[in-house]
Amino acid sequence: MTRKVLGRRASYFTAAAVVAHTIWTSAAPALTYPIYAEEWHLSTFVTTTIFAVYPIFVVIVLVAFGNLSDYIGRREAMLLGLAGSALGSIIFTFAPDVTWVLVGRAFMGIGVGLSAGPSAAAVVEFSAPGKADAAGATTAAAQGIGMMAAALIGGALIQYAPLPTRLNFSVLSIVLLGLIYATWKMPNFTVRHATGRWRPRAPSIPRGILLTFIASTLAASTSYVLGAMTLSLGAQVARDVVASSNALVNGATIALFALASFIATVASRRRSFDAVLRSGVVLALVSVGSLALAADMQSLSLYIVTQLSAGAAYSMLLLGGLSLINAQASASHRGATLSALFLIAYLGQAVLALSLGKVATAYGLLIAIDTGIAGITVLAGLTLFFVELRQRRQSLLAED
DSSP states (O other), X not given: OOOOOOOHHHHHHHHHHHHHHHHHHHHTTGGGHHHHHXXXXXXXXHHHHHHHHHHHHHHHHHHHHTTHHHHHOHHHHHHHHHHHHHXXXXXXXXXXXXXXXXXXXXXXXXXXXXXXXXXXXXXXXXXXXXXXXXXXXXXXXXXXXXXXXXXXXXXXXXHHSSSTTTHHHHHHHHHHHHHHHHHHTSOOTTTTSSOSOOOOOOOOOOTTOHHHHHHHHHHHHHHHHHHHHHHHHHHHHHHHHHOOOOHHHHHHHHHHHHHHHHHHHHHHTTSOHHHHXXXXXXHHHHHHHHHHHHHHHTOHHHHHHHHHHHHHHHHHHHHHHHHHHHHHSOTTXXXXXXXXXXXXXXXXXXXXXXXXXXXXXXXXXXXXXXXXHHHHHHHHHHHHHHHHHHHHHHHHHHHO
C-alpha cells in the first residue's frame, strides 16, 4: 500500500507544528514545578534542574547530530525527534518520583535536539515559491503558539481536571503521536542536500557568514534566555506576584508572553531584519527593567508589562536571528547551521536555568531574578553591538 504524501502547503504547516512542539514540550512542565516541589519536598534548584536537563540534552544531541537531517532528510530527522519527545511525555505521565521526571526531561531534550533544526529548515524548504523569506516569521509564530498551548491547556488541566501532574502530559502525548503520523505523511524531497556518508559531526558555520551567524546566535540566545526566565521561574514568580494558587491564572500570565510573541511576529514580518533586532533588544531591556520593579513592588500591572514586552522581545529577536541565517545559509548547510544556532541558544538557556535555581535556593527568588536580569542585559547589549557591526560592514561592502 503506497503512502499518501502531503502536499507542499500541508507539509509547510506540519513542519511549523513540529516547531511548535519544541516549545510546547519545553514549557509543558512549567506549571507543575510548584506541585512537584510541594509533593516531593524539592528545592528551587531541583525544580530548575528539571527544566535545565532539557536544554542540556538538546545541546548534546545537537553536537553529535546537528547535521543529520542534511543527510537523511528533514522528515526522518523530525520523526526521530518526535518519537523522543513523545517518549519523554509518556514517562512524565506515569513518573512516580523526580528521578523519572528527569529521565522524561532528558528524552524531551533528545527529541527537540533532533527536530529543532530540521523543522526550522523544513519550514523554509516547504515555503511557497518566492515566500521563503516569511519562514522566520512562521517559525517564531509557531513557537509562540506552542508556548501558549502549554500555558493555557496545561493550566486548565492542572487546575480543573483530575491527576494534575499527569493528565497534562497525557494530552501532550496524544498530540505528539498525531504529529508523528502527520510528519510520516510528508514528502522527503530534502534528502539530497548533503552528499557522502553521514557521520557524527558538530554543527558548523559555513564560510563567509560568521558575522551574521554571531549576530543571529546572540539574538536567538537572548530570546531563549528570556524564555528560560519565564519557564524556569515563571510559575513561582506569578504565584508570588499575583498571589494566586490557581494554575490557570498563573498559566495565563505566562500565556501573555506567548500572545505578545505571536502579535509581534505578525507585526514585524515586513520590517527589515536589522530593525526587528533593534526593536527586540529595546523591548528585552524594557522587560527586565519592569521585572525588577514588579518583583520588588509585588505589582501585577508591572508583571503584565514584563510578560508582554518579554514576549514581543522573544519573538523579534528570534525572528530577526532566524531570518538572517535563512537568507544567507545555503541549502546544503542550512540544517547544520541552524543546529549550531540552536545549540548555543539552548546551552545559554541551560546555564541560566541552573544558575538561577542555585541562586534562588541559596539567596532567594529576588536575587535570582536580579541575576537573570544582569545576564539578559549583557546578551542584549552584545546582540545590538554585533547587529550594528554587521550593518556597518554590509554598508562598506555595498560602497565598494
